[in-house]
Amino acid sequence: MIKYLFALVFFWVGFAAHAHEGHTGHQQASLAVSLALDAQDKLWRAAVKDGFVEVSSSLDAGKSFSRPVRVNQVAQKIGADGEARPKIAVSAGGYIYVSWTEALKKPFSGYIWFARSVDAGKTFEKPYIVHQDRSEITHRFDALHVSAGGSITVAWVDKRDLLAAKAAGKPYEGAAIYYAVSKDSGASFLPEQKLADSSCECCRIALAGKPDGRVAAMWRHVFEGSERDHMIAEIPAADKMPDPKRATFGRWKIDGCPHHGAALAAGGDGARWWGYHMAWYDGGNDDAGKDAALFYARMDGEAWVSSPPRKFGNMKKQAGHAALLAAGENVWLAWREKDAGKSQLWLMKSSDEGKSWESPKMMADVGGTADYPLLLQNGKVSLLVWNTAGEGLKVIPL
Template sequence: MMKITTLLWTFLFCISTQLQAHEGHTHPQKSSLAVSLAFDATGRLWRVGVQDGFVVVDASADNGKSFTQPVRINAQSQKVGADGEARPKIAVGPEGNLYVTWTEGLKAPFSGYIWFARSVNQGKTFEPSMLVHQDKAEITHRFDSLNVNSKGKITVTWVDKRDLIAAKAAGKPYEGAAIYYAVSENKGSSFSAEQKLADSSCECCRIALTNKPDGTVVAMWRHVFEGSERDHMMAEIPVNHQLPAPKRATFGRWKVDGCPHHGAALASGGEGAAWWGYHMAWFDGGNDDAGGKATLYYARMDGEAWVSSPAKKFGNMKKQAGHPALATMGDDVWLVWREKDGGKHQVWLMKSSDAGKSWDKPKLLSETAGVADYPVLLQKDKQMFLLWNTSVDGLKALAI
């Protein structure tokens, strides 16, 4: 009993430290394990990270065993957010263009700009970077997420505090931050003026993005509901001047005055005419003082009725299970997450062959000593890969 209690208090301490930090996961990094990855149509693996204030991109033709010489993107050194939930992002367009976004930290606390750059020559060079948003105030524009759909439409989302500042100036209450987005219909030559997707988002959790079969972009984020309940919201990115229609996606009713730095995972369910909705995975802290009810959850979300299936618990919370990733091919679903055990970081896997209705038993997929990043799932042709950046073993790529 004493051992179990100690483990629970250790877990609670870790969560409390994150909540007190509130927005501390965007500290500028000299270098970091926090990278983003993408396969292109030829099977090359592209990687974006940070080195000495520069966003750098390199490529691997052997699934991460070796990489080309890094190419710098930003002309001048910046304070680039590259830790935990905040990191540069990379995506490959259907025509082969490379697209990269990142957050530059500014002088004011927790402020930032979202930058974008593209390469139209297979990563040999990148064009001059541009700000995604037209608002130039030195405020929070951070936690960028990047999506490129099958038609080449580019969508960038981020956490933004302009509405909080305006509300304070007017003496009005305002919870959290807001989700904003900007869209490029011309392969990144320019972006439309940014639009607001929703008010009252959590301040420092990543925004998960996926696509419906028709290319519609769908976002999921941690939201501040009435009473400081930190559950999740979902919304389609509007097209043709439609109004946003956010829907509540989770109902844990976790009450906490702080940000857990623990974003959700999201994947589309079904392909083509067989599309039915979304797979979701997320962290919930529970509402007990000992942290014993904190857990990871998985559920299916109906894409038409916006009703979720009963949430399924997964992960060993005594080993600080967290930061899940989801990927699908047809009815096959892969769900991975990170745990810590005996000084080692581990990645665990559950697989479903019936679109998330039932699951195989969890199994240990990989482990490493030292520090490790969050696990990533990427599809290459008809093969799914776990990609995992570690301090001791480097970038690990496992076919699963």
């Protein structure tokens, strides 16, 4: 066990320093980008360069992009590495929405910013901070979702409750998940609300929409005994309380954040909705780390009972950071692996809503570093997107 912990500590410390501190300077450019498809199949990209969030678009599946438009007019220290990156979404009406995390002077502190374009990306309105709490604390790792009806949800990791507990001399594990909702196409957000206490501190939050417009969040949670499994909850109606439920049961014990968030997608279209597809990483509790794995499972959205998890990916090649996409009965899983100095992009497909899966296929193999994979869909087109240092943006139709 000591050998395993020694190796894990060095992995986690190196990763944590990278994820926490690596984005606090003005990047020349970052591999950590976000992309979205609009109703006309135009590909939109949000990226960070020299302290600015820049938005550009492509009409030729990523072969070329328009001249970038700056979203923030004052340079900031912006989270753009690993689990932290600017987010972009496009509404059914063509509005472009962007959120990002500004790193503040205090370690691990930040603000969540939001901006919109109402003229098809030509210009962006003045950005503003989503949350009303302006303490110089952790508000980080933002997630952005736009429902078919136009409601916008931004969720993030927040430490206001941890600091309040410490001030009161009370115990508190991890951070919390907060969210804010806009009902007016991003002109403003309602005051933020807490979804759950005791989240992990540095793992991305996965958001997915139901056919009825409601939004579900999945995040890594700190359970009793420092078990780092996952929780899931729907954003409640205004007159309801949140009802988080445990979603995974690996019981991985680690005193630190793995920087490895989950993926989530709604299962079933329209009246056929039955729950959620989930993908996540679990480090295992064996001495050598050989039981670490990526998992996929289906979750019944009413009973909150998941199917037996299925392992995927080659952990000897550091398989990780899965992406999920569901369109009707088709489901895709994509993930990144590393081998002999190369980065590999892998894909696996199910044609029966995740009940069975085809054999995994390697879709790309590039030298050097590469970002996490992204899966995009706009109702007509489905794409696998991968940003690489050596070969640029790869866009693969599914």
